[in-house]
Every structure is written in structure tokens, then in C-alpha cells.
Amino acid sequence: MDRVFIEQLQVDTVIGVYDWERTGTQKLLIDLAMAWDNQPAAVDDQLSLALDYSAVCQRVEQFAAQHAFELVETFAERLAQLLLKEFAMPWLRLKITKPAAIPKAAGVGVEIERGCR
Numbered sequence: 001m002d003r004v005f006i007e008q009l010q011v012d013t014v015i016g017v018y019d020w021e022r023t024g025t026q027k028l029l030i031d032l033a034m035a036w037d038n039q040p041a042a043v044d045d046q047l048s049l050a051l052d053y054s055a056v057c058q059r060v061e062q063f064a065a066q067h068a069f070e071l072v073e074t075f076a077e078r079l080a081q082l083l084l085k086e087f088a089m090p091w092l093r094l095k096i097t098k099p100a101a102i103p104k105a106a107g108v109g110v111e112i113e114r115g116c117r
Ligand SMILES: Nc1nc2c(c(=O)[nH]1)N=C([C@H](O)[C@@H](O)CO)CN2
Pocket: 015, 016, 017, 018, 021, 070, 071, 072, 073, 098, 101, 102
């Protein structure tokens, strides 16, 4: 199966377990790989048959703005289930990076795969 991908999408969200993390938003970086058959869109050069990565980016940004989870695990799981359902993709790999959480690390976070390849 082909893939459509999004790299290092920056979103702002309230996230974290500590009190100081509950008072404002932090930046998350989102990497997504999504299974999709790209051939039908290519035959007629038609966006309506493609997995529209700009629509996915918009939905991810909206999701981040509307939620305030404590764990990146919860953010990842809930977002993965939403994307599988709303965009009817059969499989995705989703990486959530919290770049400012650990001063001496470039980033920390989780990576999950859901659905069937
Ligand atoms: N596995 C996880 N570990 C930790 C998380 C998390 O979401 N998943 N979160 C924190 C804190 O919120 C941290 O980001 C603040 O530095 C700690 N560990």
C-alpha cells in the first residue's frame, strides 16, 4: 500500500501531568505516515480521490486546540482513532514529540501504529 506523510507538523495544546503544564499551551511535533492507494488520484489528477494531507493537518491542529490531555500516550491514541475513522485510512503510524519537556533532550514522546497495513 502507498503512503501519504506529514512531517514535523507543529501544533499547540495543553498537555502534561504537572501543575505548571496545565496553565498554558506547549508545542508538539506530529509525524504521520498514512496508508492510502495513491493510484486512483494519479489517474485523473484528482484531489477528491487522494488522501488530502492539508485536510489532515487542519484536523490535527483542531484536535490539539480542543483537548487538554495529561499524557502524550492519550493524545496519540485518541488522535489515531479519530484519523482512522474520519479519513477512512486503513493504517497509520503516528509519532508525537514533545520538544520542550526535557531540557537536555531534543525531544521525547511516543510512536504508535494502528489499523492494518
Ligand atoms: N510516558 C510518558 N512519560 C511522561 C509523560 C508522558 O506524557 N508520557 N509526561 C510527563 C510530563 O508531563 C513531562 O512531559 C514534563 O516534563 C513526564 N513523563
